[in-house]
Amino acid sequence: MARRGDWSRLDEADVRVRPGKGSRPRSKLRPDHADAVSAMVVGKDRGRWTCAVDQDPGHLVVAMRARELGRTSVVVGDQVELVGDTTGAPDTLARMVRVAERTSVLRRTSDDTEGYERVVVANAAQLLIVCALADPPPRTGFIDRCLVAAFAGGLEPVLCLTKADLGDPAELIGLYEELELRVVVNRFDEDPEAVRALLVDRVSALVGHSGVGKSTLVNKLVPDAERAIGAVSGIGKGRHTSTSAVALPLPSGGWVVDTPGVRAFGLAYIKPDDIVTAFPEFHAAAEECPSGCGHLGAPEDPDCYLDTVVQEGTATPGRLASLRRLLASKSSEDFG
């Protein structure tokens, strides 16, 4: 099962406020922040963040970032503290005074204007990789790279196969069997019961190529999804920005975070060890490897110790092969 990778050192450490474990917080709450309320960021639009107070989808507040936070990155899923007018009444604006340390991160690739990888979703417990069984045909390169992003970012990946009326999932499921992923299969003429059950009380990010049936699924999971998207992304102006991530509330508790426009994840700074960390049986053994080992095995890494784990019978050859396929996919260009 997925374990949290050592993603924290990949963080924008220069700008984040870390409520450190035992260490003194870098920015103290001012006395007037004693009445701060906790909220989760559910939408973001040009310097304004929509936040759900106490994760209550019925209590949305628009906030700006307090000056003391500087340019601290704040994204959907971040846990924040708000002061000022937190009623959420029209035309009110709260101030965000603190951002909690993240438990997971999903990054998208840098684009030319930014030059570095940005976190798009924080604190999601899982990543639903939505993939159609046909029309468009499944792309394993895409799935593999999503898996790498999930394992390295500390999210549990779930393979969500759609359009089961058009194709048989057996082959694709077989390909990922050794990774022991959770898999859910659905089709648009049936209720997505299994998906719904996985999402209860958790924050789940959704990713998928255009046309795989992601909106069809979201519309079934989130009643009145269009209106909900407007409420969190319009930031009070009724405007729908379809290019940024939005967290949508689920009737039975929990949130799905849609990531429109995210076609690729930022894998450039992920190290082989970040991925190995998600594989309990190989994690400790990897410390026996030569320094800088890419864990690919021969011929690239002939002295990789992970082979020994398999020889000793602690792990199956298939599981190592699966891990190595992910390690190799990180550097491949196959991202269609």
Ligand SMILES: Nc1nc2c(ncn2[C@@H]2O[C@H](COP(=O)(O)OP(=O)(O)OP(=O)(O)O)[C@@H](O)[C@H]2O)c(=O)[nH]1
């Ligand atoms: N046969 C079949 N078609 C489906 C299924 N789910 C969705 N579709 C169709 O696939 C097409 C794409 O579905 P969408 O839900 O819009 O896909 P999307 O992933 O949101 O695509 P974008 O909106 O482009 O991001 C639509 O014509 C749907 O009706 C399914 O389970 N079976």
Ligand SMILES: [Zn+2]
């Ligand atoms: Zn190794």
